[in-house]
Structure formats: C-alpha cells, structure tokens
Amino acid sequence: MYTERASRLTGAVVWTNTPAGAGVGPVLPDGCMDLLWNEDRLLVAGPDTRPHVPEGPLRSWAGVRFFPGTAPALLGVPAHELRDLRVDLADLWPTARVRRLRARVEAAADPATALEDIALDRAAQTTVPDPLLHRLVERLDEGRTVSATAAELGLGTRTLHRRCLAAFGYGPKTLARILRLQRALTLARSGTPYAETAVRAGYADQPHLAREVRELTGLPLGSLLGGG
Known part of the structure; x- marks a missing residue:
C-alpha cells in the first residue's frame, strides 16, 4: 500500500x-x-x-x-x-x-x-534553493519550450543545460519530457480520454503520447494504468 x-x-x-x-x-x-x-x-x-x-x-x-x-x-x-x-x-x-x-x-x-x-x-x-530552478520547473511544466524558457529566465542555452545537469541530472529537454509525461499520467489516471490527454499534456497527438510513454516507462499507457 x-x-x-x-x-x-x-x-x-x-x-x-x-x-x-x-x-x-x-x-x-x-x-x-x-x-x-x-x-x-x-x-x-x-x-x-x-x-x-x-x-x-x-x-x-x-x-x-x-x-x-x-x-x-x-x-x-x-x-x-x-x-x-x-x-x-x-x-x-x-x-x-x-x-x-x-x-x-x-x-x-x-x-x-x-x-x-x-x-x-x-x-x-544549507542555502535556500535557487528560485530560478523553481521557476524553470514551473515554466516547463506549463508546456513552454526550452528556448522560450531560457530566454525568459535570461540564460543562454549552454548555461541552462549546465545548470540543469547539476540540479536535475539531465538537460532541460529531458526534464520537459519527464514533466510532460507526469502531466499525461495524472490526466489519464483521472479518466481523461487518451486523445484529450495527449492534447492537454502537450503532445502532438495520441500516437506521440503513446511513443513517449513507452520510451520513458517501457510500458504502454494502458498497462501503466492497470488496463493490461
């Protein structure tokens, strides 16, 4: 449990x-x-x-x-x-x-x-966490692009990538994919149809959602949700 x-x-x-x-x-x-x-x-x-x-x-x-x-x-x-x-x-x-x-x-x-x-x-x-990192997560979780987020935060792409490696373990594009995956799982678990989930989470379409879920989790979306 x-x-x-x-x-x-x-x-x-x-x-x-x-x-x-x-x-x-x-x-x-x-x-x-x-x-x-x-x-x-x-x-x-x-x-x-x-x-x-x-x-x-x-x-x-x-x-x-x-x-x-x-x-x-x-x-x-x-x-x-x-x-x-x-x-x-x-x-x-x-x-x-x-x-x-x-x-x-x-x-x-x-x-x-x-x-x-x-x-x-x-x-x-320890020191207070860098508020910029919190804003970065918020912006990417809203579905904004990495380039737009970097520009808004006043960071070059190389600087952003370096800071993301230290803070998150991977670059901002991977972080954005993982946050989008979690948005999709939350929507799907609430009963949102897969096609609507794809649009609301920020995927191009349902097949795009299916590919990303399988690539990041190793399982199809239905299996993750207990549907076999």
Missing part, C-alpha cells in the same frame, strides 16, 4: 510503500530525487531517465521526495552523478554521521517522519 502527504519541507512529499502481492510496479521518471529508508538502510534515489524496478524481496519503504532541482544542494552532490542510480547515503556523507542518522530512524516510531526531520535539519544548514 502506497501513501503520501505533503512535507513540512517546502515542495517535498513524504511517502511510505508497503508492497503486497506478487511484486511491485516500476518507479517512473518524475524529475525528483528521494531520501529513502529500506528497513535498515539509508539510500538516495537519483533522478531517473528510465523505469526503475526494485530488486530483491518485497520490503517496506519510506521516503522523502524532494521538489525537482532541490536535492543536490541538500545532499552536496550534483544530480548527474546519481542519474539512474540508488546509492547508500554513506557513499555521499561521512560514515559516522550516517550511522547516527540510521540509528535515529531505527528508533523512531515512524521512519517516514524521521526521514522528514533529517531533511528539515539538513535544509536548515
């Missing part, structure tokens, strides 16, 4: 997932990075460009999903170094610190809230 709630950390989401049944579905690209707790391990989920299927036995997970572009400043590592990876937090932070944090989560009544507290503590020790 998957549940989520808005975090006390601006823009973030706190979630838990206790799988049941024969397996779990893939984690789809969403432009975000997560701080994860998997029973006895603290992990970081880097930005995905393809579906990620958790390996090993079914286990309970808890996580904090950060607003796109904000996690690298909190973690102290450029997003592109973690692209399509799941890494131990001890690979990024001093082992002794991670050991203390792990003990803190283990002792907590609610691991998800303990993760949220860790994220809040870290945010209090």
Whole structure:
C-alpha cells in the first residue's frame, strides 16, 4: 500500500510503500530525487531517465521526495552523478554521521517522519534553493519550450543545460519530457480520454503520447494504468 502527504519541507512529499502481492510496479521518471529508508538502510534515489524496478524481496519503504532541482544542494552532490542510480547515503556523507542518522530512524516510531526531520535539519544548514530552478520547473511544466524558457529566465542555452545537469541530472529537454509525461499520467489516471490527454499534456497527438510513454516507462499507457 502506497501513501503520501505533503512535507513540512517546502515542495517535498513524504511517502511510505508497503508492497503486497506478487511484486511491485516500476518507479517512473518524475524529475525528483528521494531520501529513502529500506528497513535498515539509508539510500538516495537519483533522478531517473528510465523505469526503475526494485530488486530483491518485497520490503517496506519510506521516503522523502524532494521538489525537482532541490536535492543536490541538500545532499552536496550534483544530480548527474546519481542519474539512474540508488546509492547508500554513506557513499555521499561521512560514515559516522550516517550511522547516527540510521540509528535515529531505527528508533523512531515512524521512519517516514524521521526521514522528514533529517531533511528539515539538513535544509536548515544549507542555502535556500535557487528560485530560478523553481521557476524553470514551473515554466516547463506549463508546456513552454526550452528556448522560450531560457530566454525568459535570461540564460543562454549552454548555461541552462549546465545548470540543469547539476540540479536535475539531465538537460532541460529531458526534464520537459519527464514533466510532460507526469502531466499525461495524472490526466489519464483521472479518466481523461487518451486523445484529450495527449492534447492537454502537450503532445502532438495520441500516437506521440503513446511513443513517449513507452520510451520513458517501457510500458504502454494502458498497462501503466492497470488496463493490461
């Protein structure tokens, strides 16, 4: 069972997932990075460009999903170094610190809230996220083109690409595709017909939607929505 709630950390989401049944579905690209707790391990989920299927036995997970572009400043590592990876937090932070944090989560009544507290503590020790990155996500999520967004933000295309690699793990065109995918999935899950979903999400037509969904998720839209 998957549940989520808005975090006390601006823009973030706190979630838990206790799988049941024969397996779990893939984690789809969403432009975000997560701080994860998997029973006895603290992990970081880097930005995905393809579906990620958790390996090993079914286990309970808890996580904090950060607003796109904000996690690298909190973690102290450029997003592109973690692209399509799941890494131990001890690979990024001093082992002794991670050991203390792990003990803190283990002792907590609610691991998800303990993760949220860790994220809040870290945010209090770092600089405020660059508001330009938030505006970039907003503009691309509105369906604006990369070139128009770069011009509005006063950035050259090379500068924009470099900053996107550090903040999101990939360039602005990939970010725009992933945000558009998430818009489409939200619409389709609400019952919007596929043809209307394609138009409203910013695709040329329904076949374009189908190609993009399969390329980014590895599955047709109907399978993602449970329709086989």
